[in-house]
Amino acid sequence: MIGSDIEGVGTPGVGFHSPFPMQDGFAFSVVAGEPHGPRLGQLTTPHGVIETPAFMPVGTQGTVKGLTPHQLGDVGSQIVLANAYHLAVRPGEETVDALGGLHSFMGWDRPILTDSGGFQVFSLAELRDLDDDGVSFRSHVDGALVRLTPERVLEIEAALNPDIAMVLDHCAPGSVSEAEARDALERTMAWAERSTRHRDQISTRTPMAVFGIVQGGVHESLRREAAERLRELPFDGYAVGGVSVGEERQTMLRSIPWGTDGLPVDRPRYLMGVGGFEEFRVAVEHGIDMFDCVIPTRNARGAYLFRLNDGPLRIRNSAHKLDPGPIEEGCDCLACLEFSRGFIHHLYLRKEMLGCTLGTIHNLRVFHRYLEKARAAILAGTWAEFRSGTASLEEQYRPVAAGSN
């Protein structure tokens, strides 16, 4: 059990505990595993407890595409991610606030995390004008001028009122020079500090945790420095950001511990925008607790289906036309329990909405099943067996590029 391992360990970077209390209504405990390795956690929020490691489906605009909240819960989702930037642009955070906040708006009463929109500012926006105070840009929707500062983002998020709010960060592409990565890191740190000050000025209907974000690009020293500096700020959790933004896949995987080694062991850690079997395994081995990624949902809409017992299945392939079997034998999702490959193939070819809905249900269930197995292995102390048992799975899915938000 983790408790005995980390008891009394106070050396930063090994078993460092955060000196700051968590936001009222939140708690995090590691119930099994290792402080910087595979660990089974429980993250308590005002809308329920999340068993970690956990995958968060992406519901950018307040809906995971094609699924009702009931269907989302039925596949095993414990928490969903929405995007503060997108919701601020449309329908506007004041609209969500007027409709009772994001949980009420979406019809989802379990935990929600909102991404700040930092990633979108640097990926979607044109005519970006960045300064130390914040960033101005033309909206990706209508070209309207939008100004985001760390304070403004927290105010948007307070109006949305998720359980967990991400701060505004400067997310630089993986290809930038060390000097540019240093620049993004310094700005991210300054914004993080302003965020921790500003969060005391805002009020929310229900308590809202705030997570800081490690940047530093592909540079080990920068990421290690970012984590060491970030943990001095009173955040409720910490994210590793600026990954899977154009750098080599192996570089991304290698960089994870640079960001996590220095983080407090008693706070949840979230690897932003990353999903996939190898990614999950490597990240969990560095103590990551939370993930989000569009890979399962976007690939489902592209008729590319995941399986834990075999390689990917391209359901539009004519080989499936007459197949009475499920997408994946042994899968307990609605799509596998009640429909044949042949029918789902037909739905995709006919561009029937139900095809995407069933594909999304299945792909999300696969991602959740993977992490359920991972959690069970951590609890049972059988991580090594889990790791060797999933090696061929990683191999079969290695060609799938990590997606971005």
Place this chain on the structure above:
Amino acid sequence: MIGSDIEGVGTPGVGFHSPFPMQDGFAFSVVAGEPHGPRLGQLTTPHGVIETPAFMPVGTQGTVKGLTPHQLGDVGSQIVLANAYHLAVRPGEETVDALGGLHSFMGWDRPILTDSGGFQVFSLAELRDLDDDGVSFRSHVDGALVRLTPERVLEIEAALNPDIAMVLDHCAPGSVSEAEARDALERTMAWAERSTRHRDQISTRTPMAVFGIVQGGVHESLRREAAERLRELPFDGYAVGGVSVGEERQTMLRSIPWGTDGLPVDRPRYLMGVGGFEEFRVAVEHGIDMFDCVIPTRNARGAYLFRLNDGPLRIRNSAHKLDPGPIEEGCDCLACLEFSRGFIHHLYLRKEMLGCTLGTIHNLRVFHRYLEKARAAILAGTWAEFRSGTASLEEQYRPVAAGSN
């Protein structure tokens, strides 16, 4: 109760009972109401009992667009309509057969009716070549030459194996001359007779009822003659077809009894392709038991929502942006119980699939709620009150054109 009214009444056109037994596995009884007026029926099929008058959602390609079979059952659908023509073209009836038949294919274990495709032959197909034996045409999909005869249609339907199969008919536009309508009627009658002979040649996994179709255009004498001749053929039920195909709305409503007066009172009667509050009321008053129509589903996808307590609601209208209320106060559908107008408005504007799903759930529930109330009124003997209570509803929705398949 109807039983006492029709007991011993054998005059054709008044209380005429069919001299033919129903297909094994099927039964129909009128449990309240009048033989040619509002009547509460129970249609027993191999996949369950349908309380009539009943509305059948349209699932042309084996799916009601955007809904899982569970969601379809949850809104109160007792039976769903699929289209033999579309399914024969894609994925092919042999594919559906190989996948266990239509119930297994669709994942819907309640009753299914298949339309023959007669309507589509005359509405979608180009280069149609009609003769007394059947019809040849270019597929609306790929231009391939397709040949449909009454026998071939029943064979397609036997492979699909719905509970109820419609025969091939010649569905002429509402605008044709009396001579052309007579021609279509004669061909429909000849095909009906061939269908009753051929049905004995086909075998199905589970018993399949076959319904004949009254044609005759907007001509009273032709429709009355069609019904009188059709009831001499051993069908399990009878449909009024060739309505809502371009004729005036009031003409269509007026023509219903021309087709129904002569039909056996102890067999279910289906008004094809018609839906709407006034249409339901007028048709039920002429002893119609079953309906299908794309109006609720197609309008839902067009953001046009029905309500039983008010006029239509155009959910894209900006008036709904901040509205925390449900689409319709008092509606018991998932969309109304768990989501605000403001959220559904947002989903439609963002073209999120969940918008169409929730709109479809709501519109179907409204149609089913209307007929649930109608059935309750028939049982209670309060049809006159029901009729006067829904007069303003009919007025509010009169501008909505009846849709076709």
